[in-house]
Amino acid sequence: MTAESTSGTPRQPAVRRAPARRVSMADVARLAGVSAQTVSRVSNGHPSVVGSTREQVLDAMRRLGYRPNSAARALKYGEFRTIGVILFTLSTVGNSRTLEAIVDHAAHEGYAITLIPVAVPTQDGVLGAFTRLGELAVDAVIVIMEVHLLDAATMTLPLGIPAVIVDSTGGDRYTVVDTDQADGTRQAVRHLLDLGHRTVWHVAGPEDSYAAERRAETWRATLTEAGLPVPRMWRGDWSADSGYRAGLELADEPGCTAVFAANDQMALGLLRAFHEKGKVVPRDVSVVGFDDIPDSTSFIPPLTTVHQDFTEVGRRCVERVLRQVHHRRTKAGTTLVPTRLVVRDSTAPPPA
Amino acid sequence: MTAESTSGTPRQPAVRRAPARRVSMADVARLAGVSAQTVSRVSNGHPSVVGSTREQVLDAMRRLGYRPNSAARALKYGEFRTIGVILFTLSTVGNSRTLEAIVDHAAHEGYAITLIPVAVPTQDGVLGAFTRLGELAVDAVIVIMEVHLLDAATMTLPLGIPAVIVDSTGGDRYTVVDTDQADGTRQAVRHLLDLGHRTVWHVAGPEDSYAAERRAETWRATLTEAGLPVPRMWRGDWSADSGYRAGLELADEPGCTAVFAANDQMALGLLRAFHEKGKVVPRDVSVVGFDDIPDSTSFIPPLTTVHQDFTEVGRRCVERVLRQVHHRRTKAGTTLVPTRLVVRDSTAPPPA
DNA sequence: CCACCACATGTTTGCGCGAACAAGCACCCA
DNA sequence: TGGGTGCTTGTTCGCGCAAACATGTGGTGG
Numbered sequence: 142m143t144a145e146s147t148s149g150t151p152r153q154p155a156v157r158r159a160p161a162r163r164v165s166m167a168d169v170a171r172l173a174g175v176s177a178q179t180v181s182r183v184s185n186g187h188p189s190v191v192g193s194t195r196e197q198v199l200d201a202m203r204r205l206g207y208r209p210n211s212a213a214r215a216l217k218y219g220e221f222r223t224i225g226v227i228l229f230t231l232s233t234v235g236n237s238r239t240l241e242a243i244v245d246h247a248a249h250e251g252y253a254i255t256l257i258p259v260a261v262p263t264q265d266g267v268l269g270a271f272t273r274l275g276e277l278a279v280d281a282v283i284v285i286m287e288v289h290l291l292d293a294a295t296m297t298l299p300l301g302i303p304a305v306i307v308d309s310t311g312g313d314r315y316t317v318v319d320t321d322q323a324d325g326t327r328q329a330v331r332h333l334l335d336l337g338h339r340t341v342w343h344v345a346g347p348e349d350s351y352a353a354e355r356r357a358e359t360w361r362a363t364l365t366e367a368g369l370p371v372p373r374m375w376r377g378d379w380s381a382d383s384g385y386r387a388g389l390e391l392a393d394e395p396g397c398t399a400v401f402a403a404n405d406q407m408a409l410g411l412l413r414a415f416h417e418k419g420k421v422v423p424r425d426v427s428v429v430g431f432d433d434i435p436d437s438t439s440f441i442p443p444l445t446t447v448h449q450d451f452t453e454v455g456r457r458c459v460e461r462v463l464r465q466v467h468h469r470r471t472k473a474g475t476t477l478v479p480t481r482l483v484v485r486d487s488t489a490p491p492p493a
Numbered sequence: 494m495t496a497e498s499t500s501g502t503p504r505q506p507a508v509r510r511a512p513a514r515r516v517s518m519a520d521v522a523r524l525a526g527v528s529a530q531t532v533s534r535v536s537n538g539h540p541s542v543v544g545s546t547r548e549q550v551l552d553a554m555r556r557l558g559y560r561p562n563s564a565a566r567a568l569k570y571g572e573f574r575t576i577g578v579i580l581f582t583l584s585t586v587g588n589s590r591t592l593e594a595i596v597d598h599a600a601h602e603g604y605a606i607t608l609i610p611v612a613v614p615t616q617d618g619v620l621g622a623f624t625r626l627g628e629l630a631v632d633a634v635i636v637i638m639e640v641h642l643l644d645a646a647t648m649t650l651p652l653g654i655p656a657v658i659v660d661s662t663g664g665d666r667y668t669v670v671d672t673d674q675a676d677g678t679r680q681a682v683r684h685l686l687d688l689g690h691r692t693v694w695h696v697a698g699p700e701d702s703y704a705a706e707r708r709a710e711t712w713r714a715t716l717t718e719a720g721l722p723v724p725r726m727w728r729g730d731w732s733a734d735s736g737y738r739a740g741l742e743l744a745d746e747p748g749c750t751a752v753f754a755a756n757d758q759m760a761l762g763l764l765r766a767f768h769e770k771g772k773v774v775p776r777d778v779s780v781v782g783f784d785d786i787p788d789s790t791s792f793i794p795p796l797t798t799v800h801q802d803f804t805e806v807g808r809r810c811v812e813r814v815l816r817q818v819h820h821r822r823t824k825a826g827t828t829l830v831p832t833r834l835v836v837r838d839s840t841a842p843p844p845a
Numbered sequence: 846c847c848a849c850c851a852c853a854t855g856t857t858t859g860c861g862c863g864a865a866c867a868a869g870c871a872c873c874c875a
Numbered sequence: 876t877g878g879g880t881g882c883t884t885g886t887t888c889g890c891g892c893a894a895a896c897a898t899g900t901g902g903t904g905g
Binding site for chain 3: 889
């Protein structure tokens, strides 16, 4: 995502045109022949307005096309009923699915979502987003991070507003909601080992992704715990194409009978590479992915993968951040959303 | 993550209460020993504040953690610098990519994006969204529709705010930005015919999608214009799985040598079905998709498909809606974003 | 019959901000 | 020396709304 200058310098005076005079309560009041306060009462469904008056007001509202000004309302109440979501990109499946769940659940709670893109996943970028957020009309923030920027101390609640972080560490200082990366990875690797594979290769996601690092770490640990050798690790960028490139090399790797890809898209690339190299999945090589994107049932062959419950992640984010909003208290801690392995047709025992 | 945690920055307390009442300009002014107006000037980078005063004010701002109240600012200016986006789902690639482009471009123009989900794609659902939008803090609306609800007259500018519709008809009454569905489809079908296929089968998207209908229509028209028979049409729901089910049947269809799927995911399902049925793509059957999602390069085989420029669609939406905001005038009309056929390995001349 | 109550409606006020205007001041030139 | 001139800073006011309080009105019971 592109960001303009995200530095904290004072805003330059923007060119503002005369505000479009919208219909206000006073206009409605005048037409209905009542006071503005009565219009307010009707607008908010206050009971002590007699039927005939109410009708007059409603009629005037309709005729003038009145709609309440939420800025004034927010000013009065001191809250916007809006949650800001900071993210780097929507192009990964996980992010967009999580966002969708956040939006739905927030709507259910009567909150709107405002999106704040951060172009450059650097510390400045994050700061910039927070700075702009400060000026945006939000009561709380959910950060969908894919990079290790949380520990930048400058990011510590620079606004003093409730925040929840997705997909990162920092559970001791922030409220974190995340998929249980370690457990999912462990299930995937164990599944392959249980099938009889001697070890498991890994195509990791980009280094700057916490999720990718966590999966790689756990892959390594699981092998080590089982007393097995840890083969060389390939590095992708989440894209199917990067998985394909890794696959072309892995196909020539002697003894490679099982590969764990850090996401389904890279697994797709692996499948293609193995296919082109004449290796049959799962007869010659087994492949496991991570995410369980809907398409993975239609890969050739249908993919064994770790199911992530993005909906649940989004739901809990909203739940936890709203709890902070209402209780005015920040509680650090991590909520882990469980995963489960979905076994399809891309895994089998190793060739004899 | 461990690397950052060793950075020399001081750790912040884990729990910090949000101040009961937020810091206002008056508080800053008091601490800095100036008037509130001077604080306002500093906040907005007004030039006529002398250096020493500015420093005092900035210092007070920092110490109190001041951030401007956007509700008050919006109330004053009569605008929110926010665009609302109404959508039904983020789970289709097109929607999330379009949204991402909208967010980016809006940010570039200094506008934030507020998301308004519509749960049920019925007329009531749309109305509900618009009603709530009326109370939301937005200056304009972009509607990402996938269903034919525009013609519901009740939606006619219920708020009188600028609106742009993506992906629909109604160009005579609304401002519409859309991918050139017809041209893309024509290119896909012509490509298959030019390769020598006698006709082209079609797996359409759901009936309630305008894009799906438009593609189906154009497919039919292109065949008819060429004097060719129009085979039975299969109906999917955009999912790979629905493409797979259609593919299982199409594989048994005599004389079916070319299939145009209304999106890439259904094409993926087709590829799997043909594979399972022992039909080799493209030797026995050619397949063309629509969208050009990044994964389509890694299908087996890499998919020939119609490239949609979602980024451009999003960009133009923002551009057109902001033009309305600034010129205070609604201009109906349709902007079509061109498509182009990307030929990969899933198409070939029909078997002899 | 009047004091009082319940309820509908009106008036005042201030949320935080910034435009418009006013005030204070230093400096300049006739 | 006196009246600009230009610059910084302060004061007033109202954006639209709704809480709090004030007022008005009709009805009821002692």
